[in-house]
Amino acid sequence: QKEVEQNSGPLSVPEGAIASLNCTYSDRVSQSFFWYRQYSGKSPELIMSIYSNGDKEDGRFTAQLNKASQYVSLLIRDSQPSDSATYLCAVDSGNTGKLIFGQGTTLQVKP
């Protein structure tokens, strides 16, 4: 069974620090990787997508992908209290666009 694993946390960081969120996946043929942010009681919102090995930066967010190690991560620089949320890692499964989600990592940014 295809799996996506995340540490459920909570991960607690002080305001202004770098938050590092990690995700591993089991399906070697996966090609598309996504990080969604989900505030409590709200629906997931896409914050980053990555398809090639290496780093992809967007503002304070950097996604990192290592297909050989089947590992994807999300770095949040200058963390803000408003970044406090659950971060869901999602990986494509097959060519339909179906996504397999991890259980999410809860991030707490303390002022």
Next chain:
Amino acid sequence: GAGVSQSPSNKVTEKGKDVELRCDPISGHTALYWYRQSLGQGLEFLIYFQGNSAPDKSGLPSDRFSAERTGGSVSTLTIQRTQQEDSAVYLCASSVGTSGPQETQYFGPGTRLLVL
């Protein structure tokens, strides 16, 4: 523009009753997905539509669950003879439907289902 909408936002039902959940995707999006999120868990894929056809139904938990899509737009997810373990948030997402796995899926607000 309008995002994905779902109705009802909340549904409380008694065990054994049937429920119908509705999803209205972003206009022009041909791909539509249903996911389920149980308390404190990640999202679980249920079914995928491309247009009106469902090439991937692999996530439907049992034959009590069915879904359809008409006119390439609105989709309904029906749960028959609901059980308490069906209690969850049911999320619908849509995407453009032309680029496969690299497309962004936009999620609706979800329907919170509670089976008593």
